[in-house]
Amino acid sequence: MKQENWQALTPQYTEFDDTISNFENLSEVSFLDIQPRLKQALSTLVAVEGFTKMLVVNSPDNAFYRSSIQRALSSLTDKPVLGTESINMNELLGCYSCNKAGQITVQRTGLVERINDGFLIVSANMLLANPSSWPIFKAIFLGEPISPISTTPKYLADDVPRSSFSVKLVVVGNRDQIADLEYMDGDLYSGIANYTEIEDDMNVTKNSVEHYLGFLSSLIKAFNLPSLSFDAIHRVMVAGARYSEDQRYMPIEPLWYLSIFQEASLYTDGRIIDEQAIDQALNAKYQRESYLPERALSDILDGQVIIETQGECIGQVNGLTVIDVSGHPLSYGEPARISCVIHFGDGDISDVERKAELGGNLHAKGMMIMQAFVSSALKLDEPLPYSASVVFEQSYCEVDGDSATLAELCSFVSALSDYPINQQIAVTGAVDQFGRVQAVGGLNEKIEGFYRVCKHQGLTGKQGVIIPKTNLKHLALNKEVVTSIKSNEFHIWSVETVDETIPIIMGKPFRGDDETSVIHKIAQRIESYEKHEHPLGIVERIKNWFL
Missing domain, CATH: 3.30.230.10 (Ribosomal Protein S5; domain 2)
Incomplete structure (x- = not known):
């Protein structure tokens, strides 16, 4: 048994002081570079031609992460990369109308045709909310012939156009959504899809701290936020250790940092975010959320x-x-x-x-x-x-x-x-x-x-x-x-x-x-x-x- 001194009870990051002092001069590290598993999976998806044309990404289910994945994928290929937040079969597959004689009078191309030989990013939740659409998506990335949607169903076209496309699919969702998707289609991981995930945190050591701080720097510059002072970085790292529940692991979730930095910037002169501003932002957040614990204490x-x-x-x-x-x-x-x-x-x-x-x-x-x-x-x-x-x-x-x-x-x-x-x-x-x-x-x-x-x-x-x-x-x-x-x-x-x-x-x-x-x-x-x-x-x- 041991009565612990205070240094053991809160993270100590003095060993990183030299790197922190050089924060302004560090190279920026992008979202893709801080996610090695995602980078490897996307690179493989771009390079491989064959049966496996789908990638499942375990990620928080929101548009910010899907947009980040879209930008990351676009940086790896010159082929078209599009994302959609809704399923409309007319827009996805295209549509046509015909007259009584069965002649097609109007035909509009769909999203799939416009990104042929490219990549489509969709939400797993969107597929689960529209389970009837899954066989169509599956047919698309497996290269099976599909037809556009008729907007005049009471008339039959003499010659319905059918086309095959080469489209690779990226499905983004959280673990529960992906589990439901796998339940819906037991063949998901039998060779038609690869899997990867966006990591929540990273191990920060003397060898990796520069990479981590470069990621913070890239967030600050991308969203036009004031820079961080030396003490502010220490404070952010302590808050990160608390969030990840490990003194040597820092969260690498952009939204978590942005919520702190953007609120802390309210307490600065617009030039630099210091430790006091970070404390004020964290305290303000606790004040907003602390009604229940305060009532329990009372x-x-x-x-x-x-x-x-x-x-x-x-x-x-x-x-x-x-x-x-x-x-x-x-x-x-x-x-x-x-x-x-x-x-x-x-x-x-x-x-x-x-x-x-x-x-x-x-x-x-x-x-x-x-x-x-x-x-x-x-x-x-x-x-x-x-x-x-x-x-x-x-x-x-x-x-x-x-x-x-x-x-x-x-x-x-x-x-x-x-x-x-x-x-x-x-x-x-x-x-x-x-x-x-x-x-x-x-x-x-x-x-x-x-x-x-x-x-x-x-x-x-x-x-x-x-x-x-x-x-x-x-x-x-x-x-x-x-x-x-x-x-x-x-x-x-x-x-x-x-x-x-x-x-x-x-x-x-x-x-x-x-x-x-x-x-x-x-x-x-x-x-x-x-x-x-x-x-x-x-x-x-x-x-x-x-x-």
Whole structure:
């Protein structure tokens, strides 16, 4: 176990200072150059002539990305590249009208004919919304003869024109849309289409940081935005690490950067975006989106939701959750009071959330792993003589995931051993059957959610959060929390095992020869129960009267 210093809790990019200082002179890196998989797939589509004339691109489903792909493809070929945002068969295939005699009087060429020997870019969602159009698109890029659409269906043309075209198709959509498209046509990846995807992030190292910064430079110049100061780049990279949930990975999503840069430019003199402007833009964004987390915090402060951040309690621990609300862009952290009570029984652990149909499959899996670990640690020859019930108190919506397993385990062994848990410390982490603490998601939101509650209820200087050590690389805490950690008002402990966790939160070793260890205390209670002589029940007494 280790109490982490503040430098480990927020990204440090000083090793890139020389490159950042030279930001203005870096070569621009285009959207295509920052997407090596897309570049390779488009180059292959341009070069290959044969049966495979379709490319499926996993990408955010919006016109910005389709336009970016269109420009990227146009830079690789001199053949026509067009995109369409709607399906109108008359415009796509062309149309004709004829008279009563069957003679064609008017004929208009379609989009397919105009881009013959070229490329057509369409949205996967457009195809899904018009499933009857898919066989036509498939026939087009497979080179089968097709006919234009008649605008006078009551008259039959004597000679309907039929033509074959050489058109390559690029379908752009998100993963769910592509999955639906594959379901609609099981032959999609049997040779008629290749697949690639637009990457969300990139690993930033000393070798790649210039490439990354060149991409930022190209965005700024393409959209006529003020340049970035040295400190602003550092701030953007910290925000990027938080967004990607990894200190060494930066997002390469143009829209994410543009939303920040364009708003930050409102707080500048028009010449350069500095760190303060970036902070103002990020704070303004949080202010717009923070109604729900602020209301959740007020419920805790008003006592409507009970969260204790001081004192000790047997069988009760502060777990950490991440709240996602449909239609709301902000995920936020909130502490959850997890409690466990025990009673004589057959060793079963009752997962109240699961029984109430509020717990998901992953949560149930975590509970079973916890039970298996404790039984293994106690080295029992038979089931526990106790049963337990574990519950998320005041939780009224579905709970899923295994990130509360470590917290639930702490409450369980506290109830079994009768040792109290320090309520100043919150816990998050998954656990395997060997007691190793495993990484979980949403660390920044969880830590900040507990910090806000501690701050409003009163910081004691001993409050903090226990996290998996493997999660350290995911931290990019906000400035207020980092400042509090610097001042020793708040703490972060990283752990690798359950054995490291218990001494922090309960003040006792988990196992060992020490008679005060948690395992030893639990064994004593089990032994005491087994030696306990139960008084005869009423049935046994009645039987004895007749003996």
